[in-house]
Amino acid sequence: MQEVSVEKLKEQAKELRKTALTMIYKAQSGHPGGSMSAADIVTALYFREMNIRPEEPKWEDRDRFVLSKGHVCPILYSALAVKGYFDKEILGTLRKQGSILQGHPDMKKCPGIDISTGSLGQGISCATGMALAGKRDKKDYRVFTLVGDGECQEGQVWEAAETAAKYKLDNLIVFVDNNRLQNDGTCEDIMPTQDLREKFAAFGFEAYRINGHLMEEIIDVLDMVRIHNNGKPKAIICNTVKGKGISFMENVPVWHGQAPDEQQYKKAMEDLERGFEA
Numbered sequence: 400m401q402e403v404s405v406e407k408l409k410e411q412a413k414e415l416r417k418t419a420l421t422m423i424y425k426a427q428s429g430h431p432g433g434s435m436s437a438a439d440i441v442t443a444l445y446f447r448e449m450n451i452r453p454e455e456p457k458w459e460d461r462d463r464f465v466l467s468k469g470h471v472c473p474i475l476y477s478a479l480a481v482k483g484y485f486d487k488e489i490l491g492t493l494r495k496q497g498s499i500l501q502g503h504p505d506m507k508k509c510p511g512i513d514i515s516t517g518s519l520g521q522g523i524s525c526a527t528g529m530a531l532a533g534k535r536d537k538k539d540y541r542v543f544t545l546v547g548d549g550e551c552q553e554g555q556v557w558e559a560a561e562t563a564a565k566y567k568l569d570n571l572i573v574f575v576d577n578n579r580l581q582n583d584g585t586c587e588d589i590m591p592t593q594d595l596r597e598k599f600a601a602f603g604f605e606a607y608r609i610n611g612h613l614m615e616e617i618i619d620v621l622d623m624v625r626i627h628n629n630g631k632p633k634a635i636i637c638n639t640v641k642g643k644g645i646s647f648m649e650n651v652p653v654w655h656g657q658a659p660d661e662q663q664y665k666k667a668m669e670d671l672e673r674g675f676e677a
Contacts, residue, residue, distance in 0.1 A: 400447060400448055400450070400625070401446070401447050401448075403446055403447045405614050405615055405618065407446075408442055408443060408446060408447060408614050408618075409614050411442050411446050411481070412438045412439045412441075412442040412614070413644075413671060413672075413674070414477075414481075415438050415441065415442060415474055415477040415478055415481070416434070416435055416438045416474070416643075416644055416671050417668060417671050417672070418473075418477040418480075418481075418490060419431070419434045419435075419438070419473035419474045419476075419477045420434070420435075420473075420645075420659070420664070420667055420668065420671070421490075421664075421668075422473045422476065422477070422490050422491070422493040422500075423473055423493070423658050423659070424658060424659055424661075424664040425491055425493065426493040426494040426495070426658065427658045428493075428494050428502070428658055429473055429493065429494065429502070429656070429658055430470045430471050430473070430655060430656045431473075431642065431645075431648060431654055431657070431658070431659070432578070432580065432641040432642045432648060432651075432652075432654040432655045432656075433468060433470065433471040433547065433576065433578065433641060433655065434471045434473045434474040435474075435640075435641070435642050435643045435644055435645060435648065436576050436578040436611070436639040436640060436641050436642070436643050437468075437471050437474050437545060437576050437639070438474050438643070438644075439611060439612050439613075439614055439617060439639075439643075440545060440574050440576065440611055440617060440637060441474050441475060441478050441545070442478065442614075443614060443617040443618060443621065444464060444543055445464075445478040445479075445482055446478070446481075446482075447618065447621075448462075448543075448621050449461075449462040449464065449541075449543065450462045450540070450541075451482070453479075453482045453483040453484045453510075453511065454483070456484060456510045456511050459538075460538060460539065460540055461540060462540050462541045462542070462543065463513045463526070463529050463540060463541070463542040463543065464513060464542075464543045464544070464545075465513060465514055465516065465522045465523070465525055465526040465529070465542065465543070465544040465545070466504055466516055466522060466544075466545055467516055467519070467520075467521070467522025467523045467526070467544050467545060467546040467547070467550060468516075468519065468522070468545060468546060468547035468550055468576065469503040469504050469515075469516035469517040469519075469522065470502070470503060470517070470656070471576075472500070472501075472502070472503060472504045473493060475504065476490060476493070476500050476509070477490065479509070479510070479511040479512075482511070484509075484510040484511035485499065485509070485510055485511075502517075503515070503516060503517030504516050504517075513529070514526075514529075519547070519549075519550040519553055520550060520553030520554070520555035520556050521555060522544055522546070523544050523546050523555075523556055523559045523560075523573060524555055524558070524559040524562075526542045526543075526544035526559075526571060526573070527542075527559045527562050527563045527568065527571060529542045530542040530563065530568040530570045530571035530632070531562075531566050531568060533570055534566065534567075534568060534570065540570070541570045541571075541572060542570060542571050542572070543572045543574065544571070544572075544573050544574065545574045545575075545576060546573060546574065546575050546576070547575070547576050547578075547581070548575055548576065548577045548578065548579060548581075548586050548592055548595065549580070549581030549582075549586050549589070549592075551575065551592045551595060551598075552586070552589075552590040552592060557598075557602065560573075560599060560602040560603075560604065560632075560634075561602060561603075563603075563604070563632040564602055564603025564604065564631070564632060565603075567630035567631070567632075568632045569605075569627065569628050569629060569630050569631055569632060569633070571632040571633065572624055572632075572633045572635065573599070573604070573632065573633065573634045573635065574611075574635050574637055575595055575599075575634065575635070575636045575637060576611065576637055576639055577595060577611070577636050577637055577638050577639060578639040578640060578641040579641070579650075580641045580650065580652050580655065581652070581655065582652070582655045582656060583652070584652050585652070595634075595636045596608045596634070596636045599634035599636070600634075603631060603632070604631060604632050604633060604634040605624070605627060605629065605631040605632070605633050605634070606633075606634040606635075606636065607620050607623075607624075607633075607634070607635045607636065608635075608636045608638065609635060609636070609637055609638070610637070610638055611637025611638055611639040612639060612640065612643055617637075620635055641654065641655070642654050644670060644671050644674070644675055645666075645667040645670045645671065645675065646666070646670050646675050647663065647666065647667075648667065
């Protein structure tokens with residue numbers, strides 16, 4: 400863990416949002432809504448919580464991160480670049496032929512990616528396997544994974560949850576980006592996920608619910624789960640807003656996977672810079 404002030408983390412999250420949005424605008428392709436909702440979680444993990452060495456991406460004892468909702472990789476790429484995994488100039492090549500920054504994270508191309516993801520439901524299974532390997536190898540590293548609430552409609556998520564509880568993987572921390580929207584509309588209309596905190600608890604997790612945009616709450620829950628070596632995997636349900644910080648994107652499903660035009664991009668950057676609040 401690194402000692403970083405809340406204010407510095409908030410500022411870093413703002414910059415990551417701006418960078419991710421710029422990448423998507425330049426590519427004219429990508430997923431801005433979920434990148435914005437996940438920004439504060441990613442910031443807390445990469446700039447305060449995780450034990451990593453950017454100069455040694457495959458360090459055996461590093462904490463692992465699995466972006467199970469792989470389509471929001473622009474926010475992850477932004478964090479990796481700032482941390483020094485690769486040159487920031489590469490950020491402008493998102494989704495271009497031959498780029499290391501593809502539309503979903505590719506561990507064979509991009510330094511800092513612990514597992515390739517994209518097919519929803521599979522990332523949390525990979526994270527569970529990594530956590531199980533850590534336990535069996537008697538390693539101290541932790542495995543963090545970020546899952547979407549729409550993704551929790553996948554049965555594979557719950558098979559992974561059962562496995563994590565059975566093997567007492569208290570080194571697994573699952574964040575759920577609970578922004579209540581998915582590609583085609585609201586999660587409630589498409590396939591209700593019910594109370595995700597209660598569901599993870601029923602599967603044997605130590606489960607929490609927080610505001611995923613309040614950095615203080617994210618830090619507090621991370622401090623709490625860090626000391627709870629009680630044989631239970633952890634689930635942190637983060638209530639978030641899709642498109643957070645951008646006036647015309649917040650809570651609008653179409654921005655799940657649509658790039659802004661020039662006028663929209665300028666307006667969005669203004670909103671992010673001044674700190675738009677609905």
